[in-house]
Amino acid sequence: MPEMLETRPTRPSGWEQLQYDHRDSRIVVSPHDLWRRLRAQCPVIHSERYGGFWFTSRYDDVKAVLTDCETYTATLGVNIPRQNMTLLPGEVDPPLHREYRRILNPRLAPQVVKQHEGWMRELAREWIEQIANPDQFDLCTDYCEPYAKRVSLRVIGYEPEDLDKLDHWTGVLAAGVRDDEEGIRLSMEFFGHLAATLQRRASEPPRDDIISAIVDGEVDGRPLSLDEQQSLLLQTTFGGLHTTGAVMAGSLVWLAGHPEDRARLHREPMLMPTAVEEFIRYVTPVPHMNRAAAKDTVLDGCPIPKDDLVMVGLGSANHDETIFDKPDEVVLDRFPNRHMGFGAGPHRCVGSHLGKLGVRVGLEEFLAAFSDFEVTDYYALRYNGGEGRGLLTVPMRATPVNGSSGQ
Numbered sequence: 001m002p003e004m005l006e007t008r009p010t011r012p013s014g015w016e017q018l019q020y021d022h023r024d025s026r027i028v029v030s031p032h033d034l035w036r037r038l039r040a041q042c043p044v045i046h047s048e049r050y051g052g053f054w055f056t057s058r059y060d061d062v063k064a065v066l067t068d069c070e071t072y073t074a075t076l077g078v079n080i081p082r083q084n085m086t087l088l089p090g091e092v093d094p095p096l097h098r099e100y101r102r103i104l105n106p107r108l109a110p111q112v113v114k115q116h117e118g119w120m121r122e123l124a125r126e127w128i129e130q131i132a133n134p135d136q137f138d139l140c141t142d143y144c145e146p147y148a149k150r151v152s153l154r155v156i157g158y159e160p161e162d163l164d165k166l167d168h169w170t171g172v173l174a175a176g177v178r179d180d181e182e183g184i185r186l187s188m189e190f191f192g193h194l195a196a197t198l199q200r201r202a203s204e205p206p207r208d209d210i211i212s213a214i215v216d217g218e219v220d221g222r223p224l225s226l227d228e229q230q231s232l233l234l235q236t237t238f239g240g241l242h243t244t245g246a247v248m249a250g251s252l253v254w255l256a257g258h259p260e261d262r263a264r265l266h267r268e269p270m271l272m273p274t275a276v277e278e279f280i281r282y283v284t285p286v287p288h289m290n291r292a293a294a295k296d297t298v299l300d301g302c303p304i305p306k307d308d309l310v311m312v313g314l315g316s317a318n319h320d321e322t323i324f325d326k327p328d329e330v331v332l333d334r335f336p337n338r339h340m341g342f343g344a345g346p347h348r349c350v351g352s353h354l355g356k357l358g359v360r361v362g363l364e365e366f367l368a369a370f371s372d373f374e375v376t377d378y379y380a381l382r383y384n385g386g387e388g389r390g391l392l393t394v395p396m397r398a399t400p401v402n403g404s405s406g407q
């Protein structure tokens, strides 16, 4: 589309150099100032990274892209660079998309998810009890991640012993597309494991989990192929593994630095549902997602040629000052809260109810167990980045409710 490319608006002065890169450490560690300035001055910007894509940062533009599936397609991939395997239901457009969603929806509906609350609470308590030294532990690796991942994997239907392997594969693959020998080997192992799990479960009596729903799933009145089953299981596994824990860690870091909010949650526990929504907005563990223009179009005055990739800045949209009052603060009772932490439109997260319950239970149990907690070294905070963004390391000290801190 050369003529259209020529009409690409020149960048405002000061923006000539920026090649937006969601994996760049500056954006991973400290994105908000850049996002704020992009929203104000250059809301749709082209980047030459990864073969080229547009980055859009305003709430209204992000929402427009995600909700208009005729103009923006998911079929050219939702990750930049694209994973070397198709994701279902993420990388199909409506109406076919609905058929795949129908397979997952019943197992992740609110009333079904609610039934898991009892064992989730026990699991959270077990992980809190395992914190050997409350004077010095890592909030992410000792609590948020192991708890949140086990919640998700159990609801999906994996065996507990699968966790370490899945964690390793998804962690490496989520960090970036790997086309080196090691990356190909890891993908093959991961896919082999998904296939073996699905084949084994097809020969066993059905259970009330997601793997059974996938194994028995149908599209257009026919059974799913093994490839389709693998793709559905793949995206559900990815979706659940690195999100809930990231919200919990971000929330607890906020609460560590804001004792007044912690005290308020103790005083007014009924605020928890709005607080969880707000933490998801504030943290936005999936700050980037991708679509492609299905036809020549114009986004916020910027011409986008057909087939060009468009990255939506969910993290930026969730801090858009034209939509949210005090966007960079956590407002525990923010209502309404039209955040897009779970996306928007037909691909809005199918696991949102599980994610919210996982965060709520995880936070409630932590707040009940510790009367006080603090981050001991802010220098040591580390994030992972890309489409997902979340804390990996948070050194913490906490005071147990019934006992003194430390050994």
Ligand code: HEM
Pocket: 066, 078, 088, 089, 090, 091, 101, 152, 156, 235, 236, 237, 239, 240, 241, 243, 244, 247, 280, 284, 285, 286, 289, 290, 314, 340, 341, 342, 343, 344, 346, 347, 348, 349, 350, 351, 352, 354, 355, 356, 359
């Ligand atoms: C707080 C936790 C979570 C957050 C913030 C989150 C965020 C998101 C976002 C932003 C999307 C939209 C992607 C797009 O538009 O392309 C999405 C989709 C998805 N999520 Fe989640 N997610 C969470 C938890 C989960 C859990 C627990 C699961 C599964 C067990 C899950 C499975 C999925 C799947 C399968 C999709 C694709 C949906 C579709 O394309 O129709 N997510 N998630």
